[in-house]
Amino acid sequence: MRLSRFPLSTSKETPADAAVVSHQLMLRGGFIRQLGSGLYSWMPIGLRVLHKIENIVREEMNRAGAAEVLMPSIQPAELWQESGRWQVMGDEMLRLTDRHKNDYCYGPTHEEVITFHVRQDLRSYRQLPVNYDQIQTKFRDERRPRFGVMRAREFIMKDAYSFHMDMDSLRAEYENMRAAYAKIFTRVGVDFRIVKADSGNIGGSRSEEFHILAQAGEDLLAVSDQGDYAANVEAAETLPQPAHGPAVETLSKVATPYQKTCEDVAKLLKLPLARSLKLIVVKGAEGGLIALAIRGDHELNTIKAEKHPKIAAPLALASDAEIQAAFGCLPGFLGPVENKVTVIADYAAAALSDFVCGANEAGFHVTGANWGRDAAEPEAADLRMIVEGDPSPDGRGTIKLYRGIEGGHIFQLGKKYTKAMNVTVLDVNQQPVTPEMGCYGIGVSRMAAAVIEQRNDINGILWPDSIAPFRVIVCPIGLDKADTAAAVKGAAETLYSELLAAGVDVAMDDRGLRPGEMFKDADLIGIPHRIVIGAKGLATQQFEYKRRDAAAAELIAATTAAVLEKLAG
RNA sequence: CGGAGAGUAGCUCAGCUUGGUAGAGCACCUGCUUUGGGAGCAGGGGGUCGCAGGUUCGAUUCCUGUCUCUCCGACCA
Incomplete structure (x- = not known):
């Protein structure tokens, strides 16, 4: 290519609206141009990079045995109603109406569409396993798009969906995809880490994310400093702790007129934050309220909480009025002592003795509180966010936290969609079987930004040969x-x-x-x-x-x- | 969705407090000069000041509404 004929538009000045280095450099280099919030055009030089990433992805998917398809970005509402996600997706899904007043969405993902086609085309176990992939534009109406193409509303994704007669076959394909992804990320030229993940509203059981380590990453990863353990903090377990020690102090009420947070109370009483306890009141799965007890220095992991059978999903905080009625005071002074609401304590909170908590009376806390003596022994569960310094859940080493950009995500979905959408194939005995399903995504456009986050210097971008606009x-x-x-x-x-x-x-x-x-x-x-x-x-x-x-x-x-x-x- | 901020030339911004019809740097065009890390000189083109109302003799400036964008948070395959 002769640059005299190539529209290259570079700039000396850093654009005001770009907060992270990849966004700044992509704008300065003329790789992308913004059209609206979360909407970007790929200019000629940027598209060359995007195509190179796509080609690597395509080659490796092909090599791994996936068959490429291209599905429409506009999808009929009926399919989403069948799967139940027409309601679940909420405002993140962009909904449209055509001239006949039929409802559609701009596809945020394609589980429903591919499952529909599989239902049309697959009749026999002889046709399985099969894996369909595509590279295509998605739209998710993010509440807060940011960082250029890193979190855009419209973006390019490689998605793939596999179908299987049984879990063994699904597991094998999952491993196959996992290996293909590792090749793709390696060829694209990034430092990445495979971490255990939560599967979110897409559903299913096992799931892992491929993270590109970078300070600008929006996800926090918990990684063992010795073992192989690595997980998104959303999904990182914390371990049960030994039973709490005996009560030593006597329960006493202290005035805390202005101290509503554990931090403020601990400071006032000159006690370590880790000896305080807070209650977060949520709605129970069967109605009523559940109080979640968390150590003062810890944070509730809402994903873990809503997976607890006794807690309503999605997680719903109790209103001030409900709390007032149940506890006799408002949040800021709640405690497990003398209350009638069921308490579920995080492992670390359940292990406390002689702790500080609210007195269930505005302006007062209690010290020397103990489970068993002052409050019923609570059910203990894993409810909190893992923190740096925690022991690794696999028992090897200590957790360190890193930031990462989610570049890929693989899931074992099981029968969630095939069942909801009535997909069956005949097995060798002519019996209908609901296939197992897996899905596998790579943020192709995000990958370009993620590479820049890892590879830049004072003068600009350092593309690897594999995806540079020109070598x-x-x-x-x-x-x-x-x-x-x-x-x-x-x-x-x-x-x-x-x-x-x-x-x-x-x-x-x-x-x-x-x-x-x-x-x-x-x-x-x-x-x-x-x-x-x-x-x-x-x-x-x-x-x-x-x-x-x-x-x-x-x-x-x-x-x-x-x-x-x-x-x- | 909560909080904050910004919309003036292609870009980065000033001007607005105290109303009198708009500026700088970069970019662009012409000429000369220059040619190993975004050169220099001279000249030039380019803006219904986001949009709509209102106040006023007069609004980029004051008031009201509205739209858009960004940041922080919450949220999120």
């Missing part, structure tokens, strides 16, 4: 100098055409810019290899070669063969 850029210098221009131009043109002939993805910077501008642009847009051709070097039959990530340039022989050798190494 090499040829920069002829001094094209306006009457005496040497012809020689420089000739050498550059020869190199350019020979690289093209050799199948190298090369850009020729024939825009006639000054050297500084060419170098700044090449660095900003992250071309991994740069060949500079100038009169100086040609005088000694040399080109200058510089890797984007190298500190300095080096001189090489002024031949295409020498350049190819550098690219190979």
Whole structure:
């Protein structure tokens, strides 16, 4: 590609609205342009990157035995009503009505559509297992789109859906996809980590996320410093603790007129925060209220809470009025002592003795509270967010927290959709069987941003060769100098055409810019290899070669063969 | 959805408090000069000041409404 004909629009200034480095560099380099909140166009240079990522994904999916399809982005409401998700998805799903007043949505995902097609086409166990994949545009009406294409509303996703006669087959395909994903992430050139995940409203049992480690990541990951344990904090278990110690202190009421939080109470009483206890009151699965007891220095994990059989899902906090009626005071002074609401305590909270908690009376807390003596021994459960320093749930090492960008997510869905949508195939005994299902997603457009988060420096992006918009850029210098221009131009043109002939993805910077501008642009847009051709070097039959990530340039022989050798190494 | 902020030239922003019909830098165009890290000089083009009302002789400026965008939080395959 000749840059003189390639619409490249770079900028020196950092756009005001971009908060993270990938968004800033994608805008400065002209990779994307914003159309509206969470809506981005991929400009020519950006689309080259996107296509390279897509091609890697496509190749590896193909190699792993998936069959590519392309499904509509607009989907009829009926399918979503069948699966039950027309209600569940809420405002995140963009709903549309056509001229006949029929309801549709812009697909946020495609479980329903593929299941519909499978129901049409699959009759026999002989047709299974099968895995359909597609690379396609999704729309999710995020409450708060941010960070450019990292969390856009419209985005490109590779999704895949597999169908199986039994769980063994599903598990095998899950492993197959897991391995394919690892290859994809490796080829794209990112540092990633596979972590245990919550499956969210998509449903199903086993699920893992592929995270690209980066400070700008929106997810927190709990990783053992010794073992293999790694999980999204949403899904990271905490371990049961030994039974609490004996009561030593006597229960006494203390005035805490202005202290409503555990932090404030602990500060006032000069006690460690870890000896305080808070109650979070939620609705029970069978109606009524349930009080969740959490240690003052811990945080409730709402996903764990709503999975508890006694707690209503989705999690619903009790209203102030309900709390007033049940406890006789408002949140800020609640405690398990002398109350009639069922308490479920987090393992760590259940292990407390001589703790501080609300007195169920506005303006007062109690110290020296003990389970068994002052409050009924509670049911203990895993309810809290894991924190740094916790023992690893697998018993090996200690948890450290990292930030990650979710680049992929794989699920064993089981029969959730095939059952809801009445899919059956005949087994060898001519009996109808509801197939098991798996699904596997990669955020293709997000991946481009995630790579930049990991690979950038003061001058711009450092693309890996595999997804760079161009692998090499040829920069002829001094094209306006009457005496040497012809020689420089000739050498550059020869190199350019020979690289093209050799199948190298090369850009020729024939825009006639000054050297500084060419170098700044090449660095900003992250071309991994740069060949500079100038009169100086040609005088000694040399080109200058510089890797984007190298500190300095080096001189090489002024031949295409020498350049190819550098690219190979 | 709660809180905060911003909409003025392609971009980054000033001007608004105290009303008198708009500026800078970058970018762009022309010419000259320059050619190894976003050069220099000279000249030039470009904005119904987000939109709609209101107040006023007069509104980018004051008032009201509205739309959009961003940030923090909550939320989220």
